[in-house]
Amino acid sequence: MKSTVLFLILSFTLFFSGVAFGADDLSLSALKLTTNPDGSQEYTVTLQILIFMTALGFIPAAVIMMTSFTRIVVVMAILRQAFGLQQTPSNQVIIGITLFLTIFIMTPVYNQIDKVAIQPYLADQLTSVDALNEAKVPLRAFMLEQTRVKDLSTLAEMAGINKVDQPTDLPMTVIIPAFVISELKTAFQIGFMLFIPFLIIDLVVASVLMAMGMMMLSPMIVSLPFKLMLFVLVDGWNLVIGTIAASYGLGT
Numbered sequence: 001m002k003s004t005v006l007f008l009i010l011s012f013t014l015f016f017s018g019v020a021f022g023a024d025d026l027s028l029s030a031l032k033l034t035t036n037p038d039g040s041q042e043y044t045v046t047l048q049i050l051i052f053m054t055a056l057g058f059i060p061a062a063v064i065m066m067t068s069f070t071r072i073v074v075v076m077a078i079l080r081q082a083f084g085l086q087q088t089p090s091n092q093v094i095i096g097i098t099l100f101l102t103i104f105i106m107t108p109v110y111n112q113i114d115k116v117a118i119q120p121y122l123a124d125q126l127t128s129v130d131a132l133n134e135a136k137v138p139l140r141a142f143m144l145e146q147t148r149v150k151d152l153s154t155l156a157e158m159a160g161i162n163k164v165d166q167p168t169d170l171p172m173t174v175i176i177p178a179f180v181i182s183e184l185k186t187a188f189q190i191g192f193m194l195f196i197p198f199l200i201i202d203l204v205v206a207s208v209l210m211a212m213g214m215m216m217l218s219p220m221i222v223s224l225p226f227k228l229m230l231f232v233l234v235d236g237w238n239l240v241i242g243t244i245a246a247s248y249g250l251g252t
Contacts, residue, residue: 065180066139068105071187072244073098078191079240082198083227084220101241105248112138140168143179146186146248151178190243198227 063069076094080086089097113135121131144152144167152167155178164170205223209215230236 063102065176066143067102068183068244068248069098069102070180070183071190071247072101072105074184074187075190075194075240075244078187079194082191082195083231084198084202084224101244105245105250106142109138109142136172140172140175143175144168147175147179147182148185151181154178155181186247190247194240197230201226201230 073094076089076098080089080094116137117126117131117135120126120134121128126134147167149167152170152174155174156162156164156170159171159174161170161174167175202220202223205226209222
């Protein structure tokens with residue numbers, strides 16, 4: 001049995017080796033970088049597909065770190081903590097709401113990328129490298145608009161970049177972490193404002209229970225219905241979503 005398995009593995013190895021090294025024209029032409037007469041470079045379709053499939057592994061990190069996803073998910077998590085609820089809304093619900101809100105907020109940026117990069121590339125007006133460079137421009141503008149100058153300066157100094165003419169001259173390796181730091185700070189600021197009314201309710205309920213001598217009763221159990229009622233009466237979900245969207249300049 002072992003000899004049969006080894007024979008099959010050896011056969012497949014020799015077969016694919018023959019395909020890879022025997023068909024030199026096919027394999028080498030499929031993975032080649034072509035230099036155009038104007039000096040620009042273009043990858044073959046096979047190499048583009050290989051790069052695209054490799055990039056798929058980085059898409060979740062790009063969605064989280066280069067869009068509004070981080071701010072929204074942190075605010076939602078803080079809101080759930082302010083309620084005192086551990087599993088409601090569930091993680092799946094929070095991630096779902098965050099994902100679709102991210103799509104809603106990032107739609108204008110995607111439309112710009114589609115206009116300047118995707119459609120010209122599909123129409124063979126841009127090479128893959130040029131399309132990628134054009135796609136960076138709207139996304140970089142979005143991130144810089146939401147990034148604090150102090151965070152950019154700190155990351156630029158850490159990267160050894162002393163002076164640039166304008167923020168757009170900074171590399172993406174500096175802009176992305178600065179954007180993430182700014183997003184976390186803004187999310188914590190919004191979460192702090194959401195926490196205050198629920199904290200006041202907890203303090204009032206705890207004081208009343210202590211004055212009544214009911215110290216064995218958990219204040220969280222008593223305050224939870226009041227917090228839910230307050231959130232519903234003020235149309236809390238509308239306010240939270242509106243605040244998050246307004247923080248990106250939507251609806252203003």
